[in-house]
Amino acid sequence: MHLAKLKLRDFRNFRRLDVAFEPGFHVLLGRNAQGKTNLLEAVYLLATLRSFRGVGNAQIIRHEQRAFFAGGLALGQAESDIRYYWSAAQRKLTVNEKPIRRVADYLGALRTVVFCTEDSLLVNGPAKSRRRFLDLLLTQTRPGYLDLLHRYTEALRSRNALLKRDSPDLALLDSFTRELVATGEKLIVARHQLVKKLLPLIRLGYRKIAAKPEDARIDYAPSVREDFAVDLAKSRAREQRYRTTLVGPHRDELKLTLDGQPAAQYASEGQKRTFAIALKMAQADYLGGIHGSPPILLIDDVMGELDAGRRAGLLPLISRVGQALGQVFMTCTEENWPGELTGNLHRWQVDQGAVSRKQ
Numbered sequence: 001m002h003l004a005k006l007k008l009r010d011f012r013n014f015r016r017l018d019v020a021f022e023p024g025f026h027v028l029l030g031r032n033a034q035g036k037t038n039l040l041e042a043v044y045l046l047a048t049l050r051s052f053r054g055v056g057n058a059q060i061i062r063h064e065q066r067a068f069f070a071g072g073l074a075l076g077q078a079e080s081d082i083r084y085y086w087s088a089a090q091r092k093l094t095v096n097e098k099p100i101r102r103v104a105d106y107l108g109a110l111r112t113v114v115f116c117t118e119d120s121l122l123v124n125g126p127a128k129s130r131r132r133f134l135d136l137l138l139t140q141t142r143p144g145y146l147d148l149l150h151r152y153t154e155a156l157r158s159r160n161a162l163l164k165r166d167s168p169d170l171a172l173l174d175s176f177t178r179e180l181v182a183t184g185e186k187l188i189v190a191r192h193q194l195v196k197k198l199l200p201l202i203r204l205g206y207r208k209i210a211a212k213p214e215d216a217r218i219d220y221a222p223s224v225r226e227d228f229a230v231d232l233a234k235s236r237a238r239e240q241r242y243r244t245t246l247v248g249p250h251r252d253e254l255k256l257t258l259d260g261q262p263a264a265q266y267a268s269e270g271q272k273r274t275f276a277i278a279l280k281m282a283q284a285d286y287l288g289g290i291h292g293s294p295p296i297l298l299i300d301d302v303m304g305e306l307d308a309g310r311r312a313g314l315l316p317l318i319s320r321v322g323q324a325l326g327q328v329f330m331t332c333t334e335e336n337w338p339g340e341l342t343g344n345l346h347r348w349q350v351d352q353g354a355v356s357r358k359q
């Protein structure tokens with residue numbers, strides 16, 4: 001699958017952009033603050049309808065404008081002409097001119113995996129970052145998962161609001177508990193299955209990048225020990241004290257270890273970066289395996305952070321995606337340009353919100 005065309009209007013610092021991309025490896029070159037990351041953000045937005053910078057759509061609108069437009073032509077087994085218009089008052093999404101009303105119905109027309117410096121949060125950050133990683137991947141691969149997650153979150157919110165009251169209506173609490181358990185149990189099963197499939201991909205990916213025999217592992221550690229309903233019932237007394245739901249998938253952890261030691265505490269900076277990249281490579285491999293073609297890789301400022309050895313391990317993995325009729329977009333400044341990059345590259349210069357082909 002690849003993104004054959006990208007059209008932006010009033011998107012960040014792009015007033016107007018109309019550009020066509022072949023499959024393959026695209027390098028976006030430019031000084032700082034020219035729009036390289038914004039361009040990756042636009043591709044990601046077309047895939048997920050949100051920013052990987054974790055901001056709302058309002059911030060994406062070019063300063064002093066009222067709306068943005070992002071459009072793309074995704075070519076793969078199917079052809080999808082995606083058009084997304086967004087203003088505070090109105091949002092419109094169409095695929096091949098068919099209006100899409102629910103976000104949950106959309107995901108899948110374009111698939112991307114982002115590599116960015118914030119990925120270090122996967123290793124160093126709170127459990128929430130790792131849950132989000134699993135949830136995004138499940139959303140990209142399991143129909144119905146997003147709906148399930150929304151239902152769970154909604155039940156949790158209602159249940160917690162009720163627990164804040166001095167004397168909660170017990171019948172109502174029961175009904176929220178039932179919904180929480182029904183949806184939560186399915187989330188747990190899905191996360192279990194995913195982690196099992198990701199583990200071998202991560203071990204392998206880590207070894208290739210690090211060229212060291214360290215054993216990188218992920219282990220799913222659900223907050224529910226045996227039975228969700230039973231665990232909830234057991235936590236009732238504590239719940240009353242803390243006035244919030246204390247067990248459930250919203251408290252799951254994904255443990256990352258290197259040779260059996262927790263990565264966040266024991267790994268070196270280089271090992272942590274490698275781990276974060278191995279997680280993302282595993283995401284790409286897994287998506288490629290399920291859908292039969294690799295996702296688009298969006299690589300932002302990652303190369304400059306790696307030492308030569310790790311770069312040499314990572315570049316072949318990335319290039320492989322670029323060759324297999326897939327597509328890679330990678331940002332670089334002149335300073336962090338990886339000298340190892342040669343071969344069939346498409347080079348683009350990004351300069352103050354304009355994109356042009358280089359040589």
Ligand SMILES: Nc1ncnc2c1ncn2[C@@H]1O[C@H](COP(=O)(O)OP(=O)(O)O)[C@@H](O)[C@H]1O
Binds near residue numbers: 034062
């Ligand atoms: N909503 C916006 N409207 C206009 N310009 C924006 C908006 N958001 C960010 N920018 C501008 O985009 C530029 C940063 O682009 P970015 O893609 O992050 O740069 P880089 O090329 O370093 O990756 C900055 O000049 C910033 O002021």
Ligand SMILES: [Mg+2]
Binds near residue numbers: 036038331
């Ligand atoms: Mg940038």
